[in-house]
Amino acid sequence: MEHEIREQGDVLIAVLSGDIDLEQAPTARKVLLECVGQGKSVLVDLSGVGYIDSSGVASLVEAYQAARKTKSGFALVSVSVGAMRVLELARLNKVFTIHDTIEAGLEAS
């Protein structure tokens, strides 16, 4: 898994790409929690994620729960087809705020 953090105004954009599996989930978790810990709104760009398993989803859930505690914004953007299938099957699209594009995410932040 690769990751890149970009800052756009008051919003942090965490771009995760590659596979987020059991081996990579701890890195995803660390990256996302560090972003949320800065107190800014966080958009997680999943456009380049090929495969995400339940441990990868758990890292998103933990960051989402941490953001809720601090009342910070947290949303997923540009979710790849594969990742979206996993999220929809588990009805996690009811949990996460999901935007089609980064621009839409920024506008809503």
Next chain:
Amino acid sequence: MESNSAYDLGAPRSGGEYRDTLELLAEMARDFSTSLDIHQTLGKALVRITHYLGAEAASLFLLENDDTELVCITCEGPVDIGGLRIASDHGIVGRSVQDNLCQIIRDVSQDPDFKSQVDEKTGFTTRSILCAPMSVKDSPFGAIEVINKKGGDGLFDENDRHILQALACSAALALLNARMALELVEKERLRHELDLAAEIQRGLLPQRQPAPYPVAGINLPARGVSGDLYDFFTLEDGRIFFCLGDVSGKGMNASLLMAKTSSLYRCLGRTNPEPGALLAVINNEIFETATHGMFVTMVGGLYDRESGKLIMANAGHEPPLYIDADGNVTSYEAEEPPLGIMPGTEFPEVEINLKGGELYIFTDGVTESPIDGGKMLGATGFTEMIKELKNLSLADRLDMIVDRVAGDRKKLHDDITILGIEHRAPAE
């Protein structure tokens, strides 16, 4: 000077008492191979080295604390510096370890790295030093330092350097072997604990019921312990309460949450056998206590074997598959997210009548298993397999499916769990 050595090797011997370095190496190797206490053996080796090289004192340092410190684990000579801790780049010994090079210092007063604090504290006078790193495959993990050559010009020479390097290598290998042996013992202990945990976990799964009991399950963990769970039990009125779940992640943390969820379901289900309401209670409980974003996907249900009526609720789990008596397949996707994520979630129930058909609930370890050269089995492949094995009893069918799906069990990448529920139409 008197030696403070704790290891009695008899009267101090001159180098001449050893026929050659090989003999000393052989003696050290024999000590290392017969002793189980590596530190004691290193102490004994240091005494031999000190005597052989005709030095006044010697010490053996090992890296500790993520290689930030060098600790004197044994010493020989008139002063005891055992337990002394220095920064890993401190002094001559630190330089030897950092550069992974042997150091000969003929006059320490001329060396900027020499630190005189120990001498000042102990009253000992260091004049010359020979220090060799203990390293294996270019990775140093300590050093042996000998101080003040007795007799002659009081200086260590190239011959001493070659000998100390060889002896330090021998000690390094022995230490590495001892550490690896300890790691093996620790791994064995952990494996034993994992086996015990797996055994206790297997005890949480229900026992197979003799035919014609209409519910059967199977669980094959990819590791010793499993993050999957299934359960079923018969209520007093004859209906069967069941569940199957999958905890996010794998390993011991997933198995602990599995044990908790399974216990909650069984315990609360006996008095509150309403699948949707029970999932709501367990959801709130897991939300309050789970960490690291962990969650559980789960299907819980209640089955009336007489009428074939089944109600179930699905919390973010893989869609259960209903195969009717004619082989038509219906999939029931979840309407709500997994347990442990959103408190206060309500889980709607769906009702179906099996009418001579079967319902299969399973984890993604089944459908994501690679078969036929890497292609995933998928829900379609799974239903084809079920239909192909329709002449077997439910329990035998599950066993056969797992045998086929698991293939070479050593390569199993995820836990495999299936729960089957069948309805036998009453004979006319």
